[in-house]
Amino acid sequence: MEIDKAIRDCDDRRLKTKYKNAIYVIQRALALYSIEEVAFSFNGGKDSTVLLHLLRAGYFLHQMEQGHSNGGLSDGEFTFPIRTIYFETPSVFPEINSFTYETAASYGVKLDIIREDFKSGLDALLKAKRTRAIFLGVRIGDPTAVGQEQFSPSSPGWPPFMRVNPILDWSYRDVWAFLLTCKVQYCGLYDQGYTSIGSINDTIPNALLCIKDSAVEKQKFRPAYMLSDGRLERAGRARKLSSVATCVPATSNGLKCVESHQGSIQTASIVAVGDEILYGIIEDQLGPSLCRKLHSIGWLVSQMATVRSEADSVAEEVERRKSMSNLVFIYGGVGPLHSDVTVGGVAKAFGVRLAPDEEYEEYLSHMFGDKGTGNRNEMAQLPEGITELLEHEKLPVPLIKCHNVIVLTATNVDELDLQWDALIDLRSTNLLASTGPFVSKHLTTSLSDLEVAKPLSKISIEFPDIYTGCYRKSRAGPLVITLEGKDQETVEAAMEALSKKLSSGVKQISV
Ligand SMILES: Cc1cc2nc3c(=O)[nH]c(=O)nc-3n(C[C@H](O)[C@H](O)[C@H](O)COP(=O)(O)O)c2cc1C
Ligand SMILES: Nc1ncnc2c1ncn2[C@@H]1O[C@H](COP(=O)(O)OP(=O)(O)OP(=O)(O)O)[C@@H](O)[C@H]1O
Numbered sequence: 001m002e003i004d005k006a007i008r009d010c011d012d013r014r015l016k017t018k019y020k021n022a023i024y025v026i027q028r029a030l031a032l033y034s035i036e037e038v039a040f041s042f043n044g045g046k047d048s049t050v051l052l053h054l055l056r057a058g059y060f061l062h063q064m065e066q067g068h069s070n071g072g073l074s075d076g077e078f079t080f081p082i083r084t085i086y087f088e089t090p091s092v093f094p095e096i097n098s099f100t101y102e103t104a105a106s107y108g109v110k111l112d113i114i115r116e117d118f119k120s121g122l123d124a125l126l127k128a129k130r131t132r133a134i135f136l137g138v139r140i141g142d143p144t145a146v147g148q149e150q151f152s153p154s155s156p157g158w159p160p161f162m163r164v165n166p167i168l169d170w171s172y173r174d175v176w177a178f179l180l181t182c183k184v185q186y187c188g189l190y191d192q193g194y195t196s197i198g199s200i201n202d203t204i205p206n207a208l209l210c211i212k213d214s215a216v217e218k219q220k221f222r223p224a225y226m227l228s229d230g231r232l233e234r235a236g237r238a239r240k241l242s243s244v245a246t247c248v249p250a251t252s253n254g255l256k257c258v259e260s261h262q263g264s265i266q267t268a269s270i271v272a273v274g275d276e277i278l279y280g281i282i283e284d285q286l287g288p289s290l291c292r293k294l295h296s297i298g299w300l301v302s303q304m305a306t307v308r309s310e311a312d313s314v315a316e317e318v319e320r321r322k323s324m325s326n327l328v329f330i331y332g333g334v335g336p337l338h339s340d341v342t343v344g345g346v347a348k349a350f351g352v353r354l355a356p357d358e359e360y361e362e363y364l365s366h367m368f369g370d371k372g373t374g375n376r377n378e379m380a381q382l383p384e385g386i387t388e389l390l391e392h393e394k395l396p397v398p399l400i401k402c403h404n405v406i407v408l409t410a411t412n413v414d415e416l417d418l419q420w421d422a423l424i425d426l427r428s429t430n431l432l433a434s435t436g437p438f439v440s441k442h443l444t445t446s447l448s449d450l451e452v453a454k455p456l457s458k459i460s461i462e463f464p465d466i467y468t469g470c471y472r473k474s475r476a477g478p479l480v481i482t483l484e485g486k487d488q489e490t491v492e493a494a495m496e497a498l499s500k501k502l503s504s505g506v507k508q509i510s511v
């Protein structure tokens with residue numbers, strides 16, 4: 001088998017180890033699932049090209065182990081036995097598309113073409129054919145790899161199958177070492193400076209490979225394998241635009257909108273991460289405290305959510321909130337433990353990967369001294385290209401800000417106070433500018449909800465800038481009505497009008 005031979009004959013020890021481990025994962029998958037139950041997701045990209053050849057080798061070696069002396073293939077037989085799916089979209093690069101078809105034809109791969117989005121396509125596939133595991137060319141640097149292992153069940157909300165990622169731990173360099181050592185064909189775009197390929201709408205050649213030659217009019221690029229720092233593999237990929245970005249005037253840096261807002265309403269979302277809160281083992285104290293703090297500076301907290309300690313859950317919530325609020329605060333799940341998935345989830349929400357941050361690492365080594373282990377380095381992995389460190393003399397380690405998402409590391413209210421004071425103090429960033437405090441008026445009444453409903457709704461119509469809210473401490477107790485707004489006179493006028501409407505059973509309380 002030519003791939004296996006090329007690796008055996010080469011003297012790149014690192015590549016040999018990577019190959020051996022990937023083949024091991026493939027063989028375990030083929031032992032766990034029957035050949036009819038597995039599928040390979042192939043799209044002509046460099047990573048899936050690597051995987052195609054690894055699967056060919058892995059299947060061959062698996063067959064040899066099963067006692068087929070020729071790897072189960074009779075002479076001249078070229079049929080690749082694993083069902084192969086390709087999601088073909090109108091925005092695919094024509095070069096990628098033709099490479100996918102041509103490669104499939106060369107290696108006897110029968111392609112199942114799917115022309116739906118990933119989720120619906122997989123749903124239909126699973127309904128039509130029993131598929132328990134899908135091989136993917138996902139690697140650790142990909143935004144989508146956050147939280148994944150070599151065998152990872154599909155995410156909540158996705159059809160159920162096992163994602164098998166044999167090259168998860170391969171670096172950019174490993175991918176090119178493999179393709180060049182095995183002398184296999186790859187898509188021609190990689191020779192034109194493309195280093196990671198999405199769609200024609202979001203991918204350009206990697207500027208780091210640009211050959212600056214003023215004599216030549218058209219820009220030229222070096223081949224992808226010449227990119228020396230694999231962490232910059234995705235530099236030619238545009239950031240994904242959020243589908244709900246219209247809700248607030250979000251800008252590309254997500255923060256311009258927070259600049260000067262005296263009298264206007266700024267909104268914040270709060271996300272707590274922790275299975276313990278959801279199990280009822282501990283009570284979240286930071287959320288309510290943060291609500292009070294934000295309210296005191298005139299911000300509106302539009303949502304407070306608690307999510308599981310799971311990168312996908314964090315990513316989903318942050319993705320939704322970041323485009324609907326001016327700022328998102330997230331806490332819990334920050335650190336080196338297995339359950340500390342918050343920073344990874346934030347990276348995933350923005351479609352970037354985690355990469356080592358030397359400055360942050362420096363802070364951590366000051367803090368932990370020599371006690372650090374490899375885990376400490378993991379803590380210094382931050383969302384690449386979007387992280388700003390918020391430094392303040394009161395903070396031993398800066399806070400992490402990714403566009404409009406702030407990761408708080410506080411574990412109790414005292415620590416939160418400290419971090420809040422630092423954020424307020426960071427005047428240069430104008431992050432948490434006060435938008436003018438809310439003015440609140442409360443009144444209690446012994447009237448029933450039915451009696452109050454109509455007058456109160458009239459007030460909301462007459463005073464559209466005023467928030468009206470009601471609550472009771474018990475079903476039998478009095479009803480407390482709150483009117484709140486930014487303008488003292490309007491709030492007072494609304495309160496007077498309401499008091500008149502509720503002429504009996506009313507007692508105004510001081511604020
Ligand atoms: C076969 C297959 C299975 C996938 N399963 C999941 C999944 O379980 N969870 C998820 O969030 N995304 C899943 N995805 C989507 C990928 O994570 C990712 O969004 C996609 O490959 C696009 O990557 P790109 O943005 O790097 O081009 C799956 C994609 C494919 C092709
Ligand atoms: N349109 C698609 N059809 C089938 N599989 C896909 C598709 N898009 C992504 N995948 C799967 O997801 C994996 C990761 O995609 P990704 O774009 O990161 O890698 P790639 O396309 O192989 O290489 P590159 O990073 O250079 O684009 C692919 O290797 C493939 O297994």
Ligand SMILES: [Mg+2]
Pocket residue numbers: 043045196197198
């Ligand atoms: Mg790709």
